Amino acid sequence: MVKPIRKAILPVAGLGTRFLPATKAVPKEMLTVVDRPVVQHVVDEARAAGIEHIVFVTGRNKGVIEDHFDRQYELEDTLQERGKTHMLKMLREETMxxxxxxxTRQQLPLGLGHAVWCARDIIGNEPFALLLPDMLHKPTNGKGCLGQMAEAYRRTGGGNHLAVYEVPHEQTDQYGIVGLGDEMADGVHKIARMVEKPNKDVAPSNLAISGRYILQPEIFDLLATQERGAGNEIQLTDSMLKLAQTQDFYSVTFDGAIYDCGSKLGFLMANVAYALDNPEISGSFRPELDALLAKS
Structure with a gap:
């Protein structure tokens, strides 16, 4: 029987220097896309996929993230007194x-692989999901990216799964790129190759890893002895390449749009896309946007 995916890791220790001065006192993960912090969008995706326990790998000055996912009794009491029951219900439903x-703390900035390794004792000996909170995955069909991956995980009988999407060929040197093998199901292929940031001339495809993973716990033992790689950091891809020698890896082509909220352009595009899809404001936002574009 395939072990279910119950736990997820969210690495949130980054400094967010690309958004200074906004992130001088506010974690980049708490910057809002419309009315929700970026990290809340990612947690929503994880919970919709059946995740029961989320492990945040944090750093210094990230306490506000922990506070955000805690109950705030004073706020709840105020909403109750003011009759804002709809808002109160929403907050309670979203509180884990x-x-x-x-x-858990990642005390040194040693890369994604090190961040994952920091959660090893909490995850234990079971498969887990890894979601990079910078990357917002807005689905086309209503089912989130991790939900699509969980379905593929069950259909293939386990293994390791990576969400992928197409990027311009001239940008392959900015991403982890996969080469595909046999198709196992609709949109799901075995991965034949994984290459970290290859030049377009040697890249096996233009399919980039999008920041969503389902991994088996054996990855922790490999990360424990993984030498530093690119950027003098412990690279997750290096350990995945070793794990792929003994375990299957599959790609899941995400059906939707992806916004890199670690960049200013991606963050702004995410706000526009989510605002246009928000029933409370889309009706008034769209004509304002059209008018602004007409002036530019």
Whole structure:
């Protein structure tokens, strides 16, 4: 029987220097896309996919993230007194229960692989999801990216799964790129190759890893002994390449749009896309946007 994916890791220790001075005192993960912090969008995706426990790998000055996912009794009491029951209901539904979140420190900036390794004792000996909070995945059909991956995980009988999407060929040197093998199901292929940031002339495809992973726990032992790679950091891809020698890796082509909220352009595009899809404001936002573009 395939072990279910119950736990997820969210690495949130980055400094967010590309958004200074906004991130001098506010974590980049707490910058809002419309009315929700970026990290809340990602947590929503994880919970919709059936994740029961989320492990946040944090750093210094990230305490506000922990506060955000805690209950705020004073706020709840105020909303109750003012009769704002709809808003109160929303907050309570989005608050994860006792013991459903864990926070562990990545005390040194040693890369994504190191951040994942920091969560090893909390995850234990079970498969887990990894979601990079900078990358917002807005689905086309209503099912989130991790939900699509969880379905593929069950259909293939387990293994390791990476969400992928097409990027321009001239930009392959900015991403982890996969080469595909046999198709296992609709949109799901075995991965034949994984290459970190290859030049377009040697890239096996233009399919980039999009920041969503389902990984088996054996990755932790490999990360524990992984030497530093690109950028003098412990690279997750290096350990995945070793794991791929003994375990299957699959690609899941995400059906939707992806916004890199670690960049200013991606963050702004995400705000526009989510605002246009928000029933509360889209009706008034669209003509204002059209008018602004007409003036430019």
């Amino acid at each position: 229960g006792p013991g459903a979140t864990s926070f």
